[in-house]
Amino acid sequence: MDIPSQSADLLRRLLRAKDRMDAASHEDWPVARLAQVSHVSPAHFARAFKEAFGIPPHRYLLTRRIERAKTLLRDTDLPVTDIAFATGWASLGTFGRIFRDITGDSPSAVRQQERAAANRLGQVPGCFLSAAQRPDLTIAVLEKRRQSAVDKNGDRKPEDSR
Numbered sequence: 001m002d003i004p005s006q007s008a009d010l011l012r013r014l015l016r017a018k019d020r021m022d023a024a025s026h027e028d029w030p031v032a033r034l035a036q037v038s039h040v041s042p043a044h045f046a047r048a049f050k051e052a053f054g055i056p057p058h059r060y061l062l063t064r065r066i067e068r069a070k071t072l073l074r075d076t077d078l079p080v081t082d083i084a085f086a087t088g089w090a091s092l093g094t095f096g097r098i099f100r101d102i103t104g105d106s107p108s109a110v111r112q113q114e115r116a117a118a119n120r121l122g123q124v125p126g127c128f129l130s131a132a133q134r135p136d137l138t139i140a141v142l143e144k145r146r147q148s149a150v151d152k153n154g155d156r157k158p159e160d161s162r
Contacts, residue, residue, distance in 0.1 A: 013038040014052050025064040026088035063135045074114035080107045102135045
């Protein structure tokens with residue numbers, strides 16, 4: 001993450017797009033739309049966003065959606081289906097699959113864990129909790145899924161072949 005190589009003006013425009021995703025993570029945010037918000041080309045936006053924030057825009061959006069879903073699971077009694085649609089997923093199946101890929105658990109299991117943890121962490125400010133519980137998406141979800149499938153088949157991990 002080499003922020004000094006980018007101009008302050010570009011960083012402000014990237015932050016504007018990031019803020020829009022934060023405010024409306026339930027909406028579709030293709031790179032072209034984000035690039036419009038930032039007033040740069042889509043290719044330049046994608047490169048600059050990853051350079052500035054360390055992850056591509058799509059992965060950032062996934063982390064925000066999963067954070068929001070975890071909050072709703074913890075703080076409401078909404079059905080998982082309603083939470084999936086409220087956080088921007090087009091289908092319950094996609095939500096459940098990606099949620100499990102990222103968190104390692106089903107939405108129902110996370111609901112139980114989050115509620116138990118909320119009772120213990122009632123005195124910690126919410127902003128600290130959100131930052132600490134942010135999903136780690138340093139690799140693409142499909143790559144994570146592929147690595148998991150390789151591990152289940154007993155094959156060596158790509159890291160072990162070095």
